[in-house]
Amino acid sequence: MKLLLAYSFANLTSAIHSGLSGSMGNETLVLITEMVITGICLLGFLVILSFFLGYMERKVAAFMQIRLGPNRVGPKGSLQIVADTVKLLFKEGLTPDASDKFLFNLAPFIVVVTSMLVMAPMAFAKGFQIWDLNIGILYVSSISSMGVIGILMAGWSSNNKYSLLGAMRSGAQIVSYELSIGLSLISIVILTGSLRISDIVMSQQNGWWLFKGHIPVIISFIIFIIASTAEINRAPFDLAEAESELTAGFHTEYSGMKFAMFLLSEYINLFVVSAIAATIFLGGWMPFHIGSWEGFNHIMDYIPSSLWFFGKTFFIIFVIMWFRWTFPRLRVDQLLNLEWKYLLPISMVNILLVTLIAIMGWHF
Amino acid sequence: MSALIEEDYITEEGEFVINIGPQHPSTHGVLHIKAWLDGETIKKVQPHLGYIHRSIEKMSESLSYRNFIFVTSRMDYISAHINNEACALAVEKGLQIEAPPRAQVIRILMAELTRLASHQLWWGATGLDLGAITPFFHAFREREAIITIMENTCGARLTQNYMVPGGVMYDLHPDFQKETKAIVKQVKEKLGEYEDLLTGNVIFEQRTKGVGYISKEDAISYGCSGPTARASGVSCDVRKWFPYDGYDKVVFDEVLDTGGDCYARYMVRMREMVQCCDIIDQLIDNIPEGDFQAKTKNVIKLPKGEFYQRVETARGELGVYLVSDGAASPYRIKYRSPNFSNLSALEHMAVGGKIGDLVAIMATLDLVIPDIDR
Amino acid sequence: MTNEELKQRFTELLPGAIYDETGEFLNVIINSEVLLPFVKELRNNDTLSFDYLFCLTCVDWKDHLMMVYHLLSKDHKHTVVVKAKITDITNPEIESVSSIWKTANFHEREVYDLFGVKFLNHPDLRRIFLDEDWPGHPLRKNYVDENMIEI
Numbered sequence: 001m002k003l004l005l006a007y008s009f010a011n012l013t014s015a016i017h018s019g020l021s022g023s024m025g026n027e028t029l030v031l032i033t034e035m036v037i038t039g040i041c042l043l044g045f046l047v048i049l050s051f052f053l054g055y056m057e058r059k060v061a062a063f064m065q066i067r068l069g070p071n072r073v074g075p076k077g078s079l080q081i082v083a084d085t086v087k088l089l090f091k092e093g094l095t096p097d098a099s100d101k102f103l104f105n106l107a108p109f110i111v112v113v114t115s116m117l118v119m120a121p122m123a124f125a126k127g128f129q130i131w132d133l134n135i136g137i138l139y140v141s142s143i144s145s146m147g148v149i150g151i152l153m154a155g156w157s158s159n160n161k162y163s164l165l166g167a168m169r170s171g172a173q174i175v176s177y178e179l180s181i182g183l184s185l186i187s188i189v190i191l192t193g194s195l196r197i198s199d200i201v202m203s204q205q206n207g208w209w210l211f212k213g214h215i216p217v218i219i220s221f222i223i224f225i226i227a228s229t230a231e232i233n234r235a236p237f238d239l240a241e242a243e244s245e246l247t248a249g250f251h252t253e254y255s256g257m258k259f260a261m262f263l264l265s266e267y268i269n270l271f272v273v274s275a276i277a278a279t280i281f282l283g284g285w286m287p288f289h290i291g292s293w294e295g296f297n298h299i300m301d302y303i304p305s306s307l308w309f310f311g312k313t314f315f316i317i318f319v320i321m322w323f324r325w326t327f328p329r330l331r332v333d334q335l336l337n338l339e340w341k342y343l344l345p346i347s348m349v350n351i352l353l354v355t356l357i358a359i360m361g362w363h364f
Numbered sequence: 365m366s367a368l369i370e371e372d373y374i375t376e377e378g379e380f381v382i383n384i385g386p387q388h389p390s391t392h393g394v395l396h397i398k399a400w401l402d403g404e405t406i407k408k409v410q411p412h413l414g415y416i417h418r419s420i421e422k423m424s425e426s427l428s429y430r431n432f433i434f435v436t437s438r439m440d441y442i443s444a445h446i447n448n449e450a451c452a453l454a455v456e457k458g459l460q461i462e463a464p465p466r467a468q469v470i471r472i473l474m475a476e477l478t479r480l481a482s483h484q485l486w487w488g489a490t491g492l493d494l495g496a497i498t499p500f501f502h503a504f505r506e507r508e509a510i511i512t513i514m515e516n517t518c519g520a521r522l523t524q525n526y527m528v529p530g531g532v533m534y535d536l537h538p539d540f541q542k543e544t545k546a547i548v549k550q551v552k553e554k555l556g557e558y559e560d561l562l563t564g565n566v567i568f569e570q571r572t573k574g575v576g577y578i579s580k581e582d583a584i585s586y587g588c589s590g591p592t593a594r595a596s597g598v599s600c601d602v603r604k605w606f607p608y609d610g611y612d613k614v615v616f617d618e619v620l621d622t623g624g625d626c627y628a629r630y631m632v633r634m635r636e637m638v639q640c641c642d643i644i645d646q647l648i649d650n651i652p653e654g655d656f657q658a659k660t661k662n663v664i665k666l667p668k669g670e671f672y673q674r675v676e677t678a679r680g681e682l683g684v685y686l687v688s689d690g691a692a693s694p695y696r697i698k699y700r701s702p703n704f705s706n707l708s709a710l711e712h713m714a715v716g717g718k719i720g721d722l723v724a725i726m727a728t729l730d731l732v733i734p735d736i737d738r
Numbered sequence: 739m740t741n742e743e744l745k746q747r748f749t750e751l752l753p754g755a756i757y758d759e760t761g762e763f764l765n766v767i768i769n770s771e772v773l774l775p776f777v778k779e780l781r782n783n784d785t786l787s788f789d790y791l792f793c794l795t796c797v798d799w800k801d802h803l804m805m806v807y808h809l810l811s812k813d814h815k816h817t818v819v820v821k822a823k824i825t826d827i828t829n830p831e832i833e834s835v836s837s838i839w840k841t842a843n844f845h846e847r848e849v850y851d852l853f854g855v856k857f858l859n860h861p862d863l864r865r866i867f868l869d870e871d872w873p874g875h876p877l878r879k880n881y882v883d884e885n886m887i888e889i
Binding site for chain 1: 720
């Protein structure tokens with residue numbers, strides 16, 4: 001076991017824990033206090049994240065379209081998203097008369113909560129995970145599929161034929177692409193032998209899986225990126241919100257803060273999907289190590305682990321944003337064609353290849 | 365606009381009717397389409413027109429022969445200059461005069477610049493309809509430069525109002541040659557970028573190849589003209605068939621394709637942009653000196669008779685049918701607009717496809733609705 | 739074919755037709771009752787082959803209406819203008835040619851809307867630009883509307 005010189009947040013968290021147990025007596029009370037602190041930190045992080053991602057998206061789009069993007073509100077337009085949020089807060093949240101009121105109001109919350117729940121097993125830095133459960137990958141995969149329920153609820157309860165069409169297209173799309181995502185995740189689980197996220201990250205100590213697992217893992221990675229762009233309803237797979245065809249799809253009837261929830265969940269999903277890709281294929285918070293080159297590895301360890309994690313995640317976010325501003329949109333039958341006729345068979349053959357290299361030890 | 369009638373709502377089991385428009389997120393205009401759908405498949409398409417009917421034909425019956433030309437700028441406003449050219453030529457046909465050589469060359473240059481700008485806008489709007497937002501900004505960068513050249517000479521960006529029977533209204537701006545050469549050079553370079561962004565893209569090809577097919581016989585029967593018909597192999601370029609204004613002295617190709625689908629219509633327009641640049645290159649250094657306007661009376665009265673003048677706008681063949689009874693205003697004017705006939709082929713092309721296909725077909729038909737409604 | 743040859747062919751088909759060559763095209767003026775068989779022959783005959791109907795309109799001459807059809811042949815490159823005279827101006831009717839040229843469908847709807855000419859056997863004769871209950875037909879010379887202004 002090689003020495004990892006990176007700073008571990010485990011020291012910080014255990015210090016807080018002992019400090020709290022010292023001042024309160026009851027173990028349960030300490031636990032509850034820690035949960036509350038974690039919750040508040042997470043929500044704060046997500047709010048800042050969505051501001052940052054919104055700003056990044058608009059600036060990236062602008063530079064690719066030879067224009068400047070937001071540049072008035074705040075230094076270089078950085079407070080634009082704050083202004084947009086305040087505007088959305090002030091808008092009237094109109095509920096259509098003939099809609100199913102309970103489901104209509106519930107749908108945005110389901111969508112946002114399922115997105116946030118997936119953050120639980122994410123490893124942001126060394127020793128900095130909210131909940132390191134032993135079935136981490138399975139948890140991520142199953143909770144993210146629950147978002148479909150919220151979308152279908154939104155489309156159905158709006159009592160509008162365009163919303164219904166959009167919601168059904170979206171539901172079909174998400175459910176289909178789940179399969180490819182699952183198979184890509186499984187390919188790494190086979191190589192690692194564990195579903196626990198911290199195990200997967202530690203197994204990349206001598207190199208990231210993308211490089212260790214060569215060809216089959218590269219195929220998995222590409223399939224994962226394509227399928228997860230489709231999962232989160234982003235272009236070129238965004239026909240659920242295709243403006244030039246069906247107004248705004250499943251969230252046509254929403255306005256005000258509920259509409260903002262849908263946008264928020266889209267950005268959180270984007271972050272989550274990129275974080276998973278970064279963790280599983282690119283090593284998470286693990287610095288860039290090459291096999292047994294001790295000197296090189298030690299130098300890499302001096303860069304903090306949180307910087308590695310966020311660097312990788314934002315790189316993948318940038319690539320996914322790049323797709324949106326480059327490609328036109330796919331038609332719905334072409335989209336489902338892509339999944340069922342191309343991605344799924346390739347994933348299945350790939351799983352066999354990965355199993356083969358795992359058994360024979362043909363990876364680095 | 366039509367009120368509710370029973371035929372509009374007859375549906376079979378499982379069908380439903382949706383309205384597309386009249387407000388659109390792209391630059392087509394106010395077109396209201398009722399589509400009968402069975403799931404995602406289109407069974408019937410019915411356009412409802414009249415949202416921007418301004419009775420231009422009736423209005424022209426009380427305007428003078430100098431004034432009625434400028435109302436036509438508002439018809440197909442994206443190739444406004446060419447519309448004006450048709451009207452001016454019709455009046456010149458009646459008066460039996462010809463514009464001086466300098467005026468003719470200026471008219472051709474302006475017409476080709478207009479055609480180039482119109483195709484740029486079409487390219488951006490096609491990308492936008494299909495979901496690629498970036499091409500729109502790139503296309504407008506070139507179009508802005510062309511429109512600025514027009515503003516320097518004609519005084520207006522969109523509705524140029526530069527035509528008079530007998531020639532053009534003002535002489536060219538002194539910087540016209542320099543600026544035009546610069547923009548043509550820029551467009552030729554950027555056409556390679558356009559190919560990279562949209563044409564070679566696999567997703568784009570899948571959305572347009574095999575979509576919205578119309579055969580050669582059907583294209584002729586539906587009266588299609590312009591790039592819509594040329595993509596099905598119908599040779600119909602008015603500049604070649606019935607040359608006007610000195611087009612017979614300019615060397616250029618008529619771009620034909622045999623695909624008949626959306627991709628063929630797209631490629632025809634892309635190649636036409638190259639042809640426009642070639643025509644401008646031939647003429648820009650050889651503008652003859654002389655008058656820019658032939659002498660006409662202040663109050664123009666056409667002799668009794670009928671005159672038909674056709675021109676090639678960016679979208680097809682525009683025909684001006686002028687009936688005169690000797691007065692100072694036309695007795696009857698009929699504008700044979702290219703978009704009206706192209707639209708009638710929409711149902712033929714769209715039935716059997718999906719809604720996404722309908723959007724792709726409307727994008728490549730390049731419709732401008734005020735031209736349809738007049 | 740030149741205008742002379744065309745005139746000869748038309749006289750064979752329809753002896754009573756009147757010809758007018760003062761304009762740039764050959765004009766054939768016929769009565770509205772004999773329109774349909776005449777134009778069918780123009781379309782289907784291989785040596786005439788007028789397959790492109792590029793303008794269909796109507797002109798109101800106050801005592802009669804004149805339907806104008808501009809025809810072009812893509813193969814032989816000759817043009818002819820067929821004018822069908824409708825003498826009954828209170829109840830104008832004529833056969834539809836939309837079974838021969840599909841473009842006539844929309845054009846005849848426009849003429850029905852703005853002139854009030856009824857086209858027999860048209861598949862879908864409805865007003866195209868104006869409301870269904872709009873009073874009158876605007877492009878007729880005897881059309882009055884209280885909003886019209888003299889200029």
